[in-house]
Amino acid sequence: MLPVIQILLAMHGIWSAWGYNAGNWNELAPLLSENGYDTVFYCAAYGLETDIEGLRECCEACRDYDIDVHAWVVMWKISKSPDSLKNCFEEHNRLQVSLTEGEEASNWLCPSDPENVELFASLCANLARSAPVSGIHLDYIRYADDRVCFCDGCRSRFSRWSGNYRFAWPDDCARGGILHDEYNRWRSRTITSAVQAVRDSLGRLDRFVMLSAAVLPRQREMDYFGQHWENWISDGLLDFVVPMNYTMSDSELIAWSEPQIELAGEVPVYCGLINYSDDYHCSLSEIAGQRELAENLGFDGWVLFHLSSHYVDMLRIR
Numbered sequence: 001m002l003p004v005i006q007i008l009l010a011m012h013g014i015w016s017a018w019g020y021n022a023g024n025w026n027e028l029a030p031l032l033s034e035n036g037y038d039t040v041f042y043c044a045a046y047g048l049e050t051d052i053e054g055l056r057e058c059c060e061a062c063r064d065y066d067i068d069v070h071a072w073v074v075m076w077k078i079s080k081s082p083d084s085l086k087n088c089f090e091e092h093n094r095l096q097v098s099l100t101e102g103e104e105a106s107n108w109l110c111p112s113d114p115e116n117v118e119l120f121a122s123l124c125a126n127l128a129r130s131a132p133v134s135g136i137h138l139d140y141i142r143y144a145d146d147r148v149c150f151c152d153g154c155r156s157r158f159s160r161w162s163g164n165y166r167f168a169w170p171d172d173c174a175r176g177g178i179l180h181d182e183y184n185r186w187r188s189r190t191i192t193s194a195v196q197a198v199r200d201s202l203g204r205l206d207r208f209v210m211l212s213a214a215v216l217p218r219q220r221e222m223d224y225f226g227q228h229w230e231n232w233i234s235d236g237l238l239d240f241v242v243p244m245n246y247t248m249s250d251s252e253l254i255a256w257s258e259p260q261i262e263l264a265g266e267v268p269v270y271c272g273l274i275n276y277s278d279d280y281h282c283s284l285s286e287i288a289g290q291r292e293l294a295e296n297l298g299f300d301g302w303v304l305f306h307l308s309s310h311y312v313d314m315l316r317i318r
Helices: 002-007 025-034 052-063 083-091 114-130 152-162 180-203 220-225 229-234 250-264 284-297 309-317
Strands: 011-016 039-046 068-074 095-097 104-109 135-139 210-215 240-243 271-274 301-305
Touching (some): 039 052, 039 114, 083 095, 114 135, 152 180, 180 220, 180 229, 229 250, 240 250, 271 284, 284 301
Parallel strands (some): 011 301, 210 240, 240 271, 271 301
Antiparallel strands (some): 095 104
């Protein structure tokens, strides 16, 4: 990891969300370059649905302006997949199961299922083979919430991991149960294992491809969603991390920043910012103010969410 850390510079990036910006990168690339952007996170996969053509177009246009492109992958969520595929996953018990009436969290695959993990690890490697991206960027690399997953597979895999086969399922593992803390540790380990699987898949490529993740900003959320990203860093799995500091409040950003930078340690940490809230769109000066604050707080740069049509119009008329 050290050679990568040494060559990473301050990043001024932007997320290009799923379904946006198709077919117009020859215009967007110079516009972003003129406005100081050097990195694009292009949403090339939403669950199992991919946009390789759009990713290639983005890479080709951005290359002429020295803009790095990372393939942004939305993990586990299959809401955009055909119903036939969803039904197949349900039949094979590969969906997250909620405590609420025992129903499947029908738009999320279970992260502890080895077949699901391998599916996404292979998808990430295929994106990196299909386009000259600088990296793979993981999003939603977590559970849907703390009420999932309680499928039969999770029960079996947790039992093997813990060596405990005698407990009330799911009550002992749910919030308030005697095994809740241990179950949360196991959930966190399953997500870490999924990150490891993606890292390993990229390591088998014939060129180096960075791995990063968009992560939750507050430590109290780590147990809730099973996303202890500090372990990914300590295990050497990430080349950089982007906490999603989606707040309009400078005081909140200040409060969140110190623990994030501390957890990241020697790994570059870029501040995820947002350019809108509900029906309010930030002005360019407001966005610039938060960028400056993020850098003053010690972040190595920032990534803005997102390259919307409204934001593009703002850049055009600035």
